[in-house]
Amino acid sequence: xxxxxxxxxxxxxxxxxxxxxxxxxxxxxxxxxxxxxxxxxxxxxxxxxxxxxxxxxxxxxxxxxxxxxxxxxxxxxxxxxxxxxxxxxxxxxxxxxxxxxxxxxxxxxxxxxxxxxxxxxxxxxxxxxxxxxxxxxxxxxxxxxxxxxxxxxxxxxxxxxxxxxxxxxxxxxxxxxxxxxxxxxxxxx
Numbered sequence: 001x002x003x004x005x006x007x008x009x010x011x012x013x014x015x016x017x018x019x020x021x022x023x024x025x026x027x028x029x030x031x032x033x034x035x036x037x038x039x040x041x042x043x044x045x046x047x048x049x050x051x052x053x054x055x056x057x058x059x060x061x062x063x064x065x066x067x068x069x070x071x072x073x074x075x076x077x078x079x080x081x082x083x084x085x086x087x088x089x090x091x092x093x094x095x096x097x098x099x100x101x102x103x104x105x106x107x108x109x110x111x112x113x114x115x116x117x118x119x120x121x122x123x124x125x126x127x128x129x130x131x132x133x134x135x136x137x138x139x140x141x142x143x144x145x146x147x148x149x150x151x152x153x154x155x156x157x158x159x160x161x162x163x164x165x166x167x168x169x170x171x172x173x174x175x176x177x178x179x180x181x182x183x184x185x186x187x188x189x
Contacts (some may be wrong), residue, residue, distance in 0.1 A: 014046025
């Protein structure tokens with residue numbers, strides 16, 4: 001009997017907050033689920049820039065074999081593969097407030113927002129980790145290790161609440177929750 005290999009599409013947007021922690025979580029899950037789950041990585045144009053800024057691009061490419069960068073809203077064409085059920089779910093982590101706002105308002109003009117909206121239409125689960133999860137102040141680390149205090153606006157938190165109410169879309173706050181998602185979908189490693 002041949003067991004089904006799990007497949008996920010992991011989208012990285014232009015958020016620097018929690019980027020390193022998300023990469024570490026995904027590397028651990030790749031190892032834990034070796035041979036049973038394949039992870040394909042899709043970078044928005046801004047995601048590629050931020051990975052370079054944080055000096056994480058080489059590490060990502062060393063750890064994950066399949067890394068593709070957005071050329072336009074349909075290239076690479078992951079929406080078709082999502083709609084055909086070739087992935088068990090789409091993971092957007094970390095997700096910028098821009099990405100969240102676009103999904104909240106049905107704007108699909110980037111590869112990752114288009115993928116999220118089309119996945120939802122095809123009943124493929126979408127998991128999103130917004131960096132602007134709740135209104136208030138957050139402290140993030142810059143690439144040089146210094147801390148930066150940022151204000152999460154009421155409007156950004158409202159967009160998170162809006163997408164949290166969408167059928168088929170689940171939001172979460174911290175990279176540690178990704179393990180729970182994997183275990184819920186694929187079982188314990």
